[in-house]
Amino acid sequence: MEGLDLKQMSQMVKVIAEEKNLPEETVLNIIETAIAAAWRKEEGEKDMNVRAVLNRETGGATVFIAKEVIEDGLAYNPATEIPEGEAEGKAIGETFEESHPVTKFGRVASMTAKQVIMQRLREAEHEAILSIFEDKIGTIMTGMVARVDRNIVRIDFGRTTGIMLKSDQIDGEYYQVGSRIKVLIKTIERNERGAQLLVSRSSADFIKQLFVQEVPEIETGVVEIRAIAREAGRRTKIAVTSTVPGVDPVGTFVGGRGVRVQAVMNEIGDREKIDIINWSENLSEFIREALSPAEITRVEIEDKRAKVFVTEDQQSVAIGRQGQNVRLASMLTGIELDIELAEAPKKKKRANVEDSLLSALQENESEAETVAAEEATEATEAETNAESEEATDAE
Template sequence: MEGLDLKQMSSMVKVISEEKGLPEEVVLNIIETAIAAAWRKEEGDKDMNVRAVLNLDNGEAEVYVAKEVIEDGLAYNPATEIPADLAGGKEIGEIVEESHKVTTFGRVASMTAKQVIVQRLREAEHDAILTAYEDKVNTLINGTISRVEPRLVRVDLGKATGLMLKQDQIEGEYYKVGSRIKVLIKAIERNERGADLLVSRGSSEFIKQLFVQEVPEIENGTVEIHAIAREPGRRTKIAVSSSVPGVDPVGTFVGGRGVRVQAVMNEIGDREKIDIVNWSDNMSEYIREALSPAEIIKVELEDKRAKVYVSEDQQSVAIGRQGQNVRLASKLTGIELDIELAEAPKKKKRGNAEDSLLSALEDSSEE
């Protein structure tokens, strides 16, 4: 094979496998794919369904062209179809494979093979690295910002590059190339072009994992995070509870002198406020907690909707700036909340002193 030594490639399968950290069968499949592509380029047709088999013992290769058996006498595409009378007894609709021994390729076909090998090895290596990160999904990792683009930030994680999309960034946060940054491994998203490692700082899970680092009582089950509602860069509400009598869950998360919650705020920025509230299995009570710091008079719950009654001076507190407080409380509880004004109690009408005196005289005269 001109420009591409098959015997040398056969002997290199194990070496490439160890060097790239890929299984030998993956490397062999890549080389066979390259041989098939080169043969199709030089000897065949772009529509052909071609596979190649490389014998690692002697370095020889054969290609097989798959064709569908069709009725005799019909017009057909010789690249993908074959008439029944030429199919060696195969039934109509079955697949016949024609074999061709690989001998030599020209310069263009050899270049095609080399390009396929380089590209496929790069893709396989990339996929192998990303697969190693699958066990790290929903964990925190430190990286370095390598590039800032209008719609995403690229983060160098060492062996791989994480993509932080616009929706996973913290609003108002400034990203500078070369800066160290902590991110959450959010997901590995596979598509037609390959796979992307998605990271996040704007997700609720990012907040949760920051607290897991700061509050050891989460690991031993003393306290638990039940729900998080977040608008990154603005405000976060967290519902927590304790499984141990006498342990204050809110105080545990806040920490002595606020040291624990402050450590989280130092990571996400002081612009984002954090409300930590008590979770309750009593939904009415949970809604009251979720709407704090507002003082609630009454909650009327019906399925997934609730009317929450507040006094006039508490209405703006319950709703929050641009509806933020009630919006986050709804997300936290999973209940659609409507803030209503409670009716003010009717005051008794006061009589004047003269009326009282006349009333007393009338009562005494009757006696």
């Protein structure tokens, strides 16, 4: 055969499989697919459904053309259909296969076969590598920034490359080619063009896995992350709880002198703030915690919606910049939150105090005036008595 030695290729199946770390059956199927493609180009028609079988012992190959059996006497397409009378006993609607031995290929057909083999081997090798990452979905891996395009960052993991789409990047983060970064293995996406490994740094699970690396108590079950709400590059809220009495979950996640939470922030950047709060089974209390640092007056819950009442000075704190605080709190609790103003308390007590003070002052003034009047009267009486005594002495 011109340019394509099938016997040699049948002998190379094992070698190729070992070199590419692929099953021999996969390599054999690729070669048979290439033979079918080459035969269709050389001897058949574009619409034909062709498969090939390679005999690894003899090096010979046979192609089979699948055709649908149709009723005799009808117009038909010879490439895909065959009359019932020629189908060797096959019933109408069944599939009949014509067999043809492969004798030779021309130069063009041989090139087609080689291209198909190379392409399919690359795809199979890539798929085999990606299958290794299926067990790593949801975990963090370290890779090197290989290429930065307008909306895509390619991360090199050695044997394969991960794709980080614009939506999976941290807003405002700069990626430098050659730098090493941590990413979350998000998923393996498969389509007609093949398979690709998708990674992320904007996912809430990325924050969760970073804390798993920094807080060993998570692995032992002492503390748990119950919910995460994140706007990557801006702010993250995490609700945590403890399964062991006496253990402070928030303090456990923050770490001594804040070293644990700081390690996470060093990875995602100081622009993104992290709020760690206590999770509570009491939904009202959980909502209060989720809206921190705002001080809540009261919470009224109806189904999947809640009215949260705050004082006027706490309204902007509860809502947050551009609604960020209440939006993240809603995501964290799973409840739609409406921030409303509570009625201002009446200042009765303060008025009573002022009145009491004024009354006391007035009473003091009255008492002072009374005492002064009494003292004046006593002085007058004393003077009168003195004058009387003097007059008596004179007589």
